[in-house]
């Protein structure tokens with residue numbers, strides 16, 4: 001299937017985590033995750049061309065904590081060799097051990113989670129004493145490798161929005177994105193929720209205040225949540241009608257360590273095995289059942305392009321009315337406006353990713369060319385250990 005619009009995939013490569021975040025079921029001191037699971041490296045490699053055929057061009061490695069996967073550097077180099085841009089979200093504890101190898105392997109974006117502008121509170125919530133120093137060192141090394149570094153903050157009671165710009169600048173972050181808290185279990189294997197954490201049991205007014213604070217923060221730091229997406233989530237919180245449908249299952253997917261592919265983390269049954277993806281249709285039934293930020297941000301930014309693609313297909317089959325109806329909707333105007341507003345930020349991000357790719361290009365080709373060698377003959381930094 002040759003789709004013109006790129007798709008995105010969040011890939012959980014393990015259910016193991018070394019941190020103890022109060023608001024997450026992957027935490028090391030909780031029992032929800034069950035036996036430790038790590039995606040099989042060869043199976044991961046065989047899945048990549050299938051994902052590429054489905055239009056996936058952006059893949060984020062996540063966990064649990066992806067840096068505890070014993071073959072994480074190889075997973076990055078395989079992703080890049082398959083023609084898919086690779087990002088990673090990590091708690092940062094093992095960053096300084098791996099970041100140079102990851103950059104050489106072709107990582108194009110580093111995302112580090114942060115819970116508070118007060119790093120002592122962040123450390124306490126993560127249960128990782130000494131994390132501040134390790135983050136500072138790891139991020140400094142990432143910047144030496146010209147990797148763009150993004151903070152990922154879950155809206156919670158510790159955040160301290162007004163103090164964030166100073167902390168983010170001091171640590172060396174280029175930009176920040178916010179995700180929204182979840183108190184109900186997901187239907188999938190993802191455990192990034194907590195039914196009991198006081199940090200995330202925010203009521204409607206607290207959530208709306210947080211969205212306002214994020215909107216204000218956009219004037220002081222580069223925030224990647226589009227203004228239109230913040231407004232859409234505010235409508236969700238107020239129980240109002242949503243403007244755009246989620247692209248989960250069409251242009252955004254979740255894959256887990258079992259190599260099952262899901263419409264999203266929240267969905268309660270997988271679309272199937274990733275190895276059957278060529279035979280699995282897109283899931284296009286409208287859905288606005290949750291406020292997961294990554295899906296909401298991407299849905300808002302891609303809605304106009306999705307509508308244009310649908311209109312093109314309708315025109316090609318002679319359905320002029322359907323084509324016109326697809327294009328001339330208020331939601332398309334909202335999406336276009338979001339795109340126009342975000343274009344400078346998107347360009348800056350793309351530019352820094354291109355610079356990273358060209359800076360690390362030679363090394364990456366060298367890494368790719370060593371992939372077929374036995375471990376003993378590969379460069380030391382390509383033999384990652386947890």
Ligand code: SF4
Nearest residue numbers: 017019021024027091
């Ligand atoms: S939020 Fe991230 S770092 Fe914290 S327990 Fe969950 S997976 Fe681990």
Ligand code: SF4
Nearest residue numbers: 246248264287289290
């Ligand atoms: S709105 Fe939520 S539940 Fe629905 S497809 Fe998107 S991410 Fe999944």
